[in-house]
Amino acid sequence: MWSYNTTPRSTTEETPFMLTYDYEAMVPVEVGSGSLRRDRYTKEYSEVNQSLHLDLLEEARENSQPRLAVYQQCAARYYNKKVKGQLLKVGDLVLRKVMSNTKKTQHGVFGANWEEPYKIKAILWKGTYHLEDMEGKLIPQAWNAEHLRKCYQ
CATH class of the missing domain: 2.30.30 (SH3 type barrels.)
Structure with missing residues (x-):
């Protein structure tokens, strides 16, 4: 589940976690040991950054929609190219x-x-x-x- 939620999708170029919560998830190893992101954390900076990201969240979601539509069209085109229709008539x-x-x-x-x-x-x-x-x-x-x-x- 973790892998699915933190891997960027080719359709939206964003992670499902990012599109849901508007920030990237921290790997459990980062929480236990030190990391640059964790060491530089300040509450004030986090609140300002969170506010900015919340303002941009809707824009990120809207930008992912055209990419998703293009992906779906490509998938449908690929599928329809492979499918061979079977024409049957009454009496066959x-x-x-x-x-x-x-x-x-x-x-x-x-x-x-x-x-x-x-x-x-x-x-x-x-x-x-x-x-x-x-x-x-x-x-x-x-x-x-x-x-x-x-x-x-």
Whole structure:
């Protein structure tokens, strides 16, 4: 926890501790032994410095926001570049991923990873589908495209 709160983030270039309390945390070793920061401490200087830092705290937080937005855009761009969309249409045949509650226990680790073909009955919204089996019986819940794979028969 200490390491997380006292390490500057690449997104804001500030430590979470600094953005919360408006001063840098002291390492526990500094408290027990002497350090320049601790040896030069005076109450008057600390109060003046604290007042100045409190005035600048909101500015530091505001300056971190654009850096955070740029970081989030870069992360989204990287993610979207790697993701390949799967275009499925009504009537396409798909295989459904075997879930832990539908897995046949007697097959063990050699059991199938994908269940028999289903037809896409309806598209609810992008990436979410209603399925029906090959006899036309509707599967009760909607399925996300991440759990479906196009079947080429």
